[in-house]
Amino acid sequence: MSNTDIRSISDQDLVQQYINGHEASLEELIRRHKSKIYTSIYHLVKDSYLAEDIFQDTFIKVINTLKTSKYNEEGKFLPWVIRISHNLVIDHFRKEKRKPMVANVEGFDIFDVIKVHDESTEDRMIREQNHKDLRVLIHLLPSEQKEVLIMRHFGELSFKEISDITGVSINTALGRMRYALNNLRKMMQTKELALKNI
Incomplete structure (x- = not known):
């Protein structure tokens, strides 16, 4: 099977192919989702080495679950893997006797997933400034x-x-998400008012 063929297959079919012994299917699933999974771990642990360890532990657990045919998350591979990774983060913090904290959101951007084409330099600068302000x-x-916002929009x-x-x-x-969005809206309005008064 060529790279082009494998990239057009759904997550669910890739999972089934991996269960049936096609190792490259798992590699494709990791390639497809590594960035989202790693980033969602990193924003909870704030440490790139620890995030890398938890990412690897996550995929060991994923492989073990798939190999023992215990996977039954129809068509929801990414949320399932992120749930495993977040459970491992919580286990880590329980061992450390402290609660998970969402990292400083440097590098986190809700809009990173959106590809922007054919924009002018001015539009790009405005978009980048808006994203920086949002972070x-x-x-x-x-x-x-912050935690709910990142899990919902990024994870x-x-x-x-x-x-x-x-x-x-x-x-x-739901309440935390509503408060997060309301607070963001208020902060944006306050910032706009402050800019108008300059």
Whole structure:
């Protein structure tokens, strides 16, 4: 099977092919999702070496689960892997006797996933400044709100998955997300007013 063929296959089919002994399918799944998974771990642990260790532990667990045919997350490979990685992060912090904190959001950008084509230099500069401002504002959010925002928008987890990982009810997770977005909106409006008054 060529690289072009394998890249057009769904995650679910790749998982099935890997279970059936096609090793390259797992490599494709890792290539496809490594950046999102690693970044979502890094923003919780704030340490690149620890994030790399947890990333590797995550895929050891993924491989073991797939090899023992215990995988049953129909079509939801990425959220499943991120849930495993976040559980490993929580286990790490439990061992360390401290609660997971969402990292300073340097490098985190909700919009990184969006590819921007055919934009002028001026548009690009405005977009980059807006993203930089947004990163700063996200950093100012309380840690629980920041955590839910990153899991939801970057990790693409459902509120049920976020609630399982963080140990709070779905309503609490929804509430934290609502507060995070409201706080971001207020901070953006305050910043706009401050700029107008300069």
